[in-house]
Amino acid sequence: MERTxxxxxxxxxxxxxxxxxxxxxxxxxxxxGYRALVPQRExxxxxxxxxxxxxxxxxxxxxxxxxxxxxxxxxxxxMGMEPxxxxxxxxxxxxxxxx
Numbered sequence: 371m372e373r374t375x376x377x378x379x380x381x382x383x384x385x386x387x388x389x390x391x392x393x394x395x396x397x398x399x400x401x402x403g404y405r406a407l408v409p410q411r412e413x414x415x416x417x418x419x420x421x422x423x424x425x426x427x428x429x430x431x432x433x434x435x436x437x438x439x440x441x442x443x444x445x446x447x448x449m450g451m452e453p454x455x456x457x458x459x460x461x462x463x464x465x466x467x468x469x
Contacts, residue, residue: 379403386414
């Protein structure tokens with residue numbers, strides 16, 4: 371996951387991101403790249419606040435494990451605004467290439 375995030379940042383796909391891995395407790399938090407590019411570059415931090423008013427530029431998702439298998443939820447599913455397709459819970463996560 372870290373390699374994919376760093377490669378996507380290096381190729382200009384995204385300016386930065388935060389990765390949180392949790393299983394009962396927070397096991398890992400990683401910050402990558404920048405939270406701002408203009409007017410000056412600011413490094414991403416663990417406490418960066420994201421504006422979710424426009425999800426056209428910022429895509430969030432929650433990766434969770436069900437029966438020790440990864441699954442992915444969209445922001446609307448995390449907030450309970452959209453049903454989770456239970457038939458896909460056991461499928462491995464997919465990522466979107468934004469280039």
